[in-house]
Amino acid sequence: MNSYLKAITALGSGSLHPGGFTGTLGILRNFTIAPDEIILDLGCGTGRTACHLAKTYGAHVFALDNSEAMLSKAKSRALQEGVEVHYVLGDILDLPFKDNIADLVIVESVLIFLPVRPALQECFRVLKKKGYLVCVEMFASGSLPANEREKLKALCGLKQIPTYQEWLNYFQTTGFTFIKTWQKKLPGPLEVLKELLNPDPCWFRPGEQVYLDPASLSVLFKYKRLMMRNKRHLGYGTFILIKE
Numbered sequence: 666m667n668s669y670l671k672a673i674t675a676l677g678s679g680s681l682h683p684g685g686f687t688g689t690l691g692i693l694r695n696f697t698i699a700p701d702e703i704i705l706d707l708g709c710g711t712g713r714t715a716c717h718l719a720k721t722y723g724a725h726v727f728a729l730d731n732s733e734a735m736l737s738k739a740k741s742r743a744l745q746e747g748v749e750v751h752y753v754l755g756d757i758l759d760l761p762f763k764d765n766i767a768d769l770v771i772v773e774s775v776l777i778f779l780p781v782r783p784a785l786q787e788c789f790r791v792l793k794k795k796g797y798l799v800c801v802e803m804f805a806s807g808s809l810p811a812n813e814r815e816k817l818k819a820l821c822g823l824k825q826i827p828t829y830q831e832w833l834n835y836f837q838t839t840g841f842t843f844i845k846t847w848q849k850k851l852p853g854p855l856e857v858l859k860e861l862l863n864p865d866p867c868w869f870r871p872g873e874q875v876y877l878d879p880a881s882l883s884v885l886f887k888y889k890r891l892m893m894r895n896k897r898h899l900g901y902g903t904f905i906l907i908k909e
């Protein structure tokens with residue numbers, strides 16, 4: 666695991682993707698989800714989205730991550746929230762699921778760390794016909810200075826930082842049809858405030874402390890500085906797609 670993923674695992678926050686949990690709630694307003702549906706949350710992290718889906722819709726939720734540390738946080742969240750989520754240790758590049766089984770696949774800030782095409786092909790494979798894929802991923806405009814791009818990739822272990830258009834091309838060439846896609850700037854003060862109105866019940870509970878080792882703290886500070894410095898070149902895309 667790279668040092669950035671190690672640091673955010675230690676931090677353990679509930680929504681480790683741009684737009685946060687507020688963004689996820691906004692995306693889910695586009696869907697009607699029935700209790701018999703099968704949902705895969707791939708690269709689930711600490712599992713806040715997965716738990717919300719299981720609790721709110723009663724759907725069969727499978728939450729997969731390749732990090733045991735993340736999954737163990739996700740499992741204790743499900744216990745605390747009293748919801749049933751099926752946790753799977755696995756790799757999005759080689760999903761341990763049969764073809765055509767999922768009604769909805771959610772991938773929030775995961776593809777950017779991976780070779781995108783093979784990961785998307787796996788998402789396509791496991792989706793039913795007429796199944797939906799939801800992705801949230803950061804993008805960079807062409808104006809991002811090359812040296813800053815390389816620093817961000819190296820610090821976070823990113824395989825690439827596509828432009829918004831490059832993301833669209835990835836989805837299209839994998840065979841997905843667009844339902845709705847939009848782009849936003851990285852969260853500003855208003856979004857941060859909205860996120861504070863949706864506090865994570867399983868993070869920073871009263872009386873508990875989150876211990877961050879010095880190496881993780883240093884990675885997170887460097888990350889914050891890089892992001893602030895390059896804010897105007899960065900944004901995130903939300904992509905709602907269908908396998909027709």
Ligand SMILES: C[S@@+](CC[C@H](N)C(=O)[O-])C[C@H]1O[C@@H](n2cnc3c(N)ncnc32)[C@H](O)[C@@H]1O
Pocket residue numbers: 670679680681682707708709710711712729730731732735755756757758772773774775778779
């Ligand atoms: C930035 S975090 C996002 C977590 C979660 N989706 C969220 O939004 O809170 C990226 C997650 O992808 C997971 N991940 C990275 N590579 C993976 C892979 N090849 N297969 C499965 N999960 C992976 C990491 O362990 C981490 O939990």
